[in-house]
Amino acid sequence: MKTCPYCGSHIERIDHQHYYCDFCRMKIDIRIVKKNQERLDVRFRDFAFASYIDRSTPEIMTLSTFELLYLLKMIRKERNDMYHHMHVFHRAGEESNDFKEAEKESGRDYLYFTKKAFVVENLIRTRLGYVPERITESYLVKYLQNIKNDKKTGPMIIRKQRKENKVNEKG
Template structure:
Protein backbone atom coordinates (compact mmCIF):
# COMPACT_ATOMS: atom_id res chain seq x y z
CA UNK A 1 0.00 0.00 0.00
CA UNK A 2 1.38 3.42 -0.99
CA UNK A 3 1.71 5.83 1.93
CA UNK A 4 2.76 9.41 2.58
CA UNK A 5 6.40 9.66 3.71
CA UNK A 6 5.50 12.55 6.05
CA UNK A 7 2.40 11.39 7.94
CA UNK A 8 2.00 7.71 7.02
CA UNK A 9 -1.52 8.11 5.58
CA UNK A 10 -2.78 6.17 2.58
CA UNK A 11 -2.45 8.29 -0.55
CA UNK A 12 -4.28 8.61 -3.86
CA UNK A 13 -2.57 8.18 -7.21
CA UNK A 14 -3.10 11.24 -9.44
CA UNK A 15 -1.00 10.10 -12.42
CA UNK A 16 2.24 8.19 -13.15
CA UNK A 17 4.43 10.78 -11.43
CA UNK A 18 2.27 12.15 -8.60
CA UNK A 19 0.22 11.13 -5.59
CA UNK A 20 -1.93 13.20 -3.24
CA UNK A 21 -2.09 13.09 0.56
CA UNK A 22 -5.38 14.38 2.00
CA UNK A 23 -4.00 14.78 5.51
CA UNK A 24 -0.95 16.82 4.45
CA UNK A 25 -2.95 18.48 1.65
CA UNK A 26 -0.07 18.16 -0.76
CA UNK A 27 1.02 16.54 -3.98
CA UNK A 28 3.88 14.05 -3.67
CA UNK A 29 6.34 13.01 -6.35
CA UNK A 30 6.22 9.28 -7.04
CA UNK A 31 9.94 9.10 -6.24
CA UNK A 32 9.39 9.87 -2.53
CA UNK A 33 6.22 7.84 -1.97
CA UNK A 34 6.68 5.00 0.52
CA UNK A 35 5.19 1.58 1.16
CA UNK A 36 3.53 0.50 4.41
CA UNK A 37 4.09 3.73 6.38
CA UNK A 38 7.87 3.87 5.98
CA UNK A 39 9.58 7.16 6.78
CA UNK A 40 11.39 9.52 4.44
CA UNK A 41 14.87 8.46 3.42
CA UNK A 42 17.72 10.48 4.86
CA UNK A 43 20.15 11.44 2.13
CA UNK A 44 23.78 11.56 3.16
CA UNK A 45 27.22 10.34 2.27
CA UNK A 46 29.26 9.01 5.13
CA UNK A 47 32.46 10.42 3.64
CA UNK A 48 32.97 14.04 2.68
CA UNK A 49 36.00 14.92 0.63
CA UNK A 50 38.12 17.97 1.40
CA UNK A 51 37.33 19.33 -2.07
CA UNK A 52 33.83 20.02 -0.72
CA UNK A 53 35.32 22.94 1.24
CA UNK A 54 35.73 24.77 -2.07
CA UNK A 55 32.02 24.52 -2.92
CA UNK A 56 29.96 27.70 -3.16
CA UNK A 57 27.40 28.56 -0.50
CA UNK A 58 24.43 27.44 -2.67
CA UNK A 59 26.22 24.14 -3.33
CA UNK A 60 26.87 23.65 0.40
CA UNK A 61 23.22 24.33 1.21
CA UNK A 62 22.16 21.08 -0.48
CA UNK A 63 24.54 18.94 1.60
CA UNK A 64 22.92 16.83 4.31
CA UNK A 65 23.34 17.94 7.91
CA UNK A 66 25.69 15.02 8.55
CA UNK A 67 27.85 16.02 5.60
CA UNK A 68 27.96 19.60 6.87
CA UNK A 69 28.95 18.50 10.37
CA UNK A 70 31.76 16.40 8.94
CA UNK A 71 32.83 19.27 6.68
CA UNK A 72 32.80 21.71 9.61
CA UNK A 73 35.09 19.38 11.54
CA UNK A 74 37.51 19.43 8.59
CA UNK A 75 37.29 23.21 8.18
CA UNK A 76 37.93 23.82 11.87
CA UNK A 77 41.00 21.58 11.69
CA UNK A 78 42.38 23.40 8.61
CA UNK A 79 41.66 26.80 10.19
CA UNK A 80 43.53 25.78 13.34
CA UNK A 81 46.50 24.57 11.26
CA UNK A 82 46.59 27.86 9.30
CA UNK A 83 46.55 29.87 12.53
CA UNK A 84 49.46 27.84 13.91
CA UNK A 85 51.44 28.22 10.68
CA UNK A 86 50.69 31.93 10.56
CA UNK A 87 52.04 32.34 14.10
CA UNK A 88 55.21 30.39 13.29
CA UNK A 89 55.89 32.43 10.13
CA UNK A 90 55.19 35.66 11.99
CA UNK A 91 57.84 34.82 14.59
CA UNK A 92 60.30 33.76 11.87
CA UNK A 93 59.60 36.99 9.96
CA UNK A 94 60.41 39.10 13.02
CA UNK A 95 64.02 38.08 12.50
CA UNK A 96 64.06 40.11 9.28
CA UNK A 97 63.60 37.46 6.61
CA UNK A 98 61.13 38.93 4.08
CA UNK A 99 60.40 35.49 2.61
CA UNK A 100 58.71 34.49 5.88
CA UNK A 101 56.66 37.71 5.85
CA UNK A 102 55.23 36.75 2.44
CA UNK A 103 54.40 33.23 3.60
CA UNK A 104 52.81 34.69 6.74
CA UNK A 105 50.54 36.88 4.56
CA UNK A 106 49.55 33.92 2.38
CA UNK A 107 48.83 31.79 5.44
CA UNK A 108 46.80 34.67 6.86
CA UNK A 109 44.69 34.75 3.67
CA UNK A 110 44.13 30.99 3.99
CA UNK A 111 43.17 31.45 7.64
CA UNK A 112 40.58 34.06 6.62
CA UNK A 113 39.27 31.74 3.89
CA UNK A 114 38.74 28.83 6.32
CA UNK A 115 37.24 31.17 8.91
CA UNK A 116 34.63 32.43 6.42
CA UNK A 117 33.91 28.91 5.14
CA UNK A 118 33.42 27.84 8.74
CA UNK A 119 30.93 30.68 9.29
CA UNK A 120 28.98 29.60 6.20
CA UNK A 121 28.75 25.96 7.25
CA UNK A 122 27.97 26.89 10.87
CA UNK A 123 25.11 29.14 9.78
CA UNK A 124 23.60 26.45 7.54
CA UNK A 125 23.82 24.00 10.46
CA UNK A 126 22.36 26.62 12.83
CA UNK A 127 19.37 27.10 10.51
CA UNK A 128 18.72 23.33 10.54
CA UNK A 129 19.49 22.32 14.12
CA UNK A 130 18.99 25.60 15.95
CA UNK A 131 22.56 25.45 17.31
CA UNK A 132 26.11 24.66 16.25
CA UNK A 133 28.00 21.96 18.17
CA UNK A 134 31.06 23.41 19.86
CA UNK A 135 33.05 20.20 19.38
CA UNK A 136 32.54 17.71 16.59
CA UNK A 137 34.39 14.50 17.39
CA UNK A 138 34.51 11.20 15.55
CA UNK A 139 32.36 9.75 18.34
CA UNK A 140 29.75 12.52 17.82
CA UNK A 141 29.59 11.73 14.09
CA UNK A 142 29.35 7.95 14.69
CA UNK A 143 26.46 8.46 17.14
CA UNK A 144 24.76 10.77 14.64
CA UNK A 145 24.93 8.01 11.99
CA UNK A 146 23.71 5.40 14.48
CA UNK A 147 20.68 7.57 15.29
CA UNK A 148 19.88 7.93 11.58
CA UNK A 149 20.01 4.14 11.15
CA UNK A 150 17.87 3.46 14.25
CA UNK A 151 15.24 6.00 13.24
CA UNK A 152 14.81 4.90 9.64
CA UNK A 153 13.25 1.56 10.59
CA UNK A 154 10.49 3.00 12.80
CA UNK A 155 7.24 2.89 10.78
CA UNK A 156 4.52 5.49 11.35
CA UNK A 157 1.74 3.50 13.01
CA UNK A 158 -1.14 4.94 15.01
CA UNK A 159 -2.68 2.54 17.49
CA UNK A 160 -6.42 2.58 17.90
CA UNK A 161 -8.26 1.63 21.11
CA UNK A 162 -9.34 -1.67 19.56
CA UNK A 163 -5.73 -2.57 18.60
CA UNK A 164 -4.52 -1.78 22.13
CA UNK A 165 -7.05 -4.18 23.66
CA UNK A 166 -6.35 -6.95 21.14
CA UNK A 167 -2.55 -6.58 21.31
CA UNK A 168 -2.35 -6.33 25.02
Protein backbone atom coordinates in the same frame (compact mmCIF):
# COMPACT_ATOMS: atom_id res chain seq x y z
CA MET B 1 -1.02 3.29 -3.89
CA LYS B 2 1.19 6.40 -3.80
CA THR B 3 1.44 7.96 -0.35
CA CYS B 4 2.96 11.02 1.31
CA PRO B 5 6.40 10.30 2.80
CA TYR B 6 5.63 12.62 5.74
CA CYS B 7 2.11 11.66 6.90
CA GLY B 8 1.23 8.49 4.97
CA SER B 9 -1.89 9.94 3.32
CA HIS B 10 -2.99 9.04 -0.19
CA ILE B 11 -1.66 11.64 -2.64
CA GLU B 12 -2.71 12.79 -6.11
CA ARG B 13 -0.45 13.44 -9.06
CA ILE B 14 -0.55 17.09 -10.20
CA ASP B 15 2.09 17.04 -12.95
CA HIS B 16 4.91 14.84 -14.25
CA GLN B 17 7.26 15.83 -11.35
CA HIS B 18 4.90 16.31 -8.39
CA TYR B 19 2.14 14.89 -6.27
CA TYR B 20 0.01 16.84 -3.80
CA CYS B 21 -0.82 15.92 -0.20
CA ASP B 22 -4.04 17.46 1.11
CA PHE B 23 -3.14 16.80 4.74
CA CYS B 24 0.33 18.38 4.56
CA ARG B 25 -0.89 20.97 2.04
CA MET B 26 2.21 20.68 -0.08
CA LYS B 27 3.67 19.48 -3.34
CA ILE B 28 5.78 16.35 -3.06
CA ASP B 29 8.59 15.71 -5.51
CA ILE B 30 8.11 12.42 -7.35
CA ARG B 31 11.58 11.25 -6.20
CA ILE B 32 10.49 10.96 -2.56
CA VAL B 33 6.93 9.69 -3.03
CA LYS B 34 6.33 6.43 -1.15
CA LYS B 35 4.01 3.46 -1.60
CA ASN B 36 1.66 1.96 0.98
CA GLN B 37 2.42 4.39 3.83
CA GLU B 38 6.17 3.68 3.89
CA ARG B 39 8.31 6.07 5.92
CA LEU B 40 11.01 8.38 4.61
CA ASP B 41 14.44 6.86 4.21
CA VAL B 42 17.34 8.50 5.99
CA ARG B 43 19.97 9.56 3.49
CA PHE B 44 23.48 9.92 4.79
CA ARG B 45 27.06 8.97 4.13
CA ASP B 46 29.30 8.11 7.04
CA PHE B 47 32.07 10.34 5.68
CA ALA B 48 32.69 13.58 3.83
CA PHE B 49 35.49 14.32 1.39
CA ALA B 50 37.83 17.24 1.98
CA SER B 51 36.93 18.41 -1.54
CA TYR B 52 33.41 19.18 -0.23
CA ILE B 53 34.91 22.23 1.48
CA ASP B 54 35.28 23.92 -1.91
CA ARG B 55 31.68 23.35 -2.93
CA SER B 56 29.31 26.29 -3.25
CA THR B 57 26.87 27.00 -0.43
CA PRO B 58 23.87 25.60 -2.38
CA GLU B 59 25.85 22.39 -2.95
CA ILE B 60 26.83 22.20 0.73
CA MET B 61 23.18 22.65 1.68
CA THR B 62 22.36 19.30 0.03
CA LEU B 63 24.64 17.36 2.38
CA SER B 64 23.20 15.37 5.26
CA THR B 65 23.61 16.69 8.79
CA PHE B 66 26.19 14.01 9.53
CA GLU B 67 28.21 15.06 6.48
CA LEU B 68 27.99 18.69 7.62
CA LEU B 69 29.29 17.78 11.07
CA TYR B 70 32.16 15.81 9.55
CA LEU B 71 32.89 18.67 7.15
CA LEU B 72 32.89 21.24 9.97
CA LYS B 73 35.41 19.13 11.87
CA MET B 74 37.72 19.22 8.82
CA ILE B 75 37.17 22.94 8.21
CA ARG B 76 37.96 23.80 11.82
CA LYS B 77 41.21 21.83 11.61
CA GLU B 78 42.23 23.55 8.35
CA ARG B 79 41.32 26.95 9.81
CA ASN B 80 43.39 26.25 12.91
CA ASP B 81 46.34 25.11 10.77
CA MET B 82 46.13 28.28 8.63
CA TYR B 83 46.09 30.46 11.74
CA HIS B 84 49.18 28.66 13.02
CA HIS B 85 50.96 29.09 9.64
CA MET B 86 50.01 32.75 9.50
CA HIS B 87 51.45 33.27 12.99
CA VAL B 88 54.68 31.41 12.18
CA PHE B 89 55.19 33.36 8.92
CA HIS B 90 54.46 36.63 10.73
CA ARG B 91 57.16 35.90 13.31
CA ALA B 92 59.60 34.80 10.59
CA GLY B 93 58.73 37.95 8.61
CA GLU B 94 59.91 40.12 11.49
CA GLU B 95 63.46 39.07 10.66
CA SER B 96 63.18 38.88 6.87
CA ASN B 97 60.78 40.08 4.18
CA ASP B 98 60.98 36.66 2.50
CA PHE B 99 57.94 35.41 4.41
CA LYS B 100 55.54 38.34 3.89
CA GLU B 101 53.84 36.73 0.86
CA ALA B 102 53.48 33.39 2.68
CA GLU B 103 51.92 35.25 5.62
CA LYS B 104 49.44 36.99 3.30
CA GLU B 105 48.56 33.69 1.58
CA SER B 106 48.01 32.00 4.94
CA GLY B 107 45.82 34.94 5.96
CA ARG B 108 43.70 34.56 2.81
CA ASP B 109 43.34 30.84 3.47
CA TYR B 110 42.43 31.52 7.10
CA LEU B 111 39.71 33.94 5.97
CA TYR B 112 38.41 31.37 3.44
CA PHE B 113 38.14 28.60 6.05
CA THR B 114 36.58 31.00 8.56
CA LYS B 115 33.81 31.89 6.09
CA LYS B 116 33.29 28.21 5.18
CA ALA B 117 32.99 27.42 8.89
CA PHE B 118 30.32 30.14 9.22
CA VAL B 119 28.36 28.61 6.33
CA VAL B 120 28.47 25.07 7.70
CA GLU B 121 27.83 26.16 11.30
CA ASN B 122 24.73 28.07 10.22
CA LEU B 123 23.42 25.09 8.27
CA ILE B 124 23.97 22.85 11.28
CA ARG B 125 22.29 25.43 13.54
CA THR B 126 19.16 25.41 11.36
CA ARG B 127 18.99 21.60 11.53
CA LEU B 128 20.01 20.85 15.12
CA GLY B 129 19.18 24.13 16.81
CA TYR B 130 22.77 24.49 18.04
CA VAL B 131 26.36 24.10 16.84
CA PRO B 132 28.51 21.65 18.80
CA GLU B 133 31.45 23.40 20.43
CA ARG B 134 33.74 20.45 19.73
CA ILE B 135 33.25 17.74 17.14
CA THR B 136 35.32 14.75 18.15
CA GLU B 137 35.54 11.31 16.61
CA SER B 138 33.53 9.92 19.53
CA TYR B 139 30.81 12.56 18.93
CA LEU B 140 30.59 11.53 15.27
CA VAL B 141 30.56 7.82 16.13
CA LYS B 142 27.73 8.35 18.63
CA TYR B 143 25.76 10.46 16.13
CA LEU B 144 26.20 7.73 13.50
CA GLN B 145 25.12 5.05 16.01
CA ASN B 146 21.94 7.02 16.73
CA ILE B 147 21.16 7.11 13.01
CA LYS B 148 21.79 3.39 12.59
CA ASN B 149 19.82 2.50 15.73
CA ASP B 150 16.82 4.61 14.72
CA LYS B 151 13.65 2.73 15.48
CA LYS B 152 12.02 2.61 12.07
CA THR B 153 8.57 1.63 13.10
CA GLY B 154 6.88 0.17 10.02
CA PRO B 155 4.33 1.89 7.80
CA MET B 156 2.30 4.95 8.83
CA ILE B 157 -1.08 3.25 9.29
CA ILE B 158 -3.71 4.55 11.67
CA ARG B 159 -5.61 1.66 13.16
CA LYS B 160 -9.37 2.05 13.17
CA GLN B 161 -11.29 1.46 16.40
CA ARG B 162 -13.65 -1.46 16.56
CA LYS B 163 -17.38 -0.75 16.68
CA GLU B 164 -17.56 -2.46 20.10
CA ASN B 165 -15.17 0.05 21.62
CA LYS B 166 -17.12 2.98 20.20
CA VAL B 167 -20.40 1.62 21.62
CA ASN B 168 -18.85 1.06 25.08
CA GLU B 169 -17.38 4.58 25.11
CA LYS B 170 -20.80 6.13 24.40
CA GLY B 171 -22.68 3.98 26.95
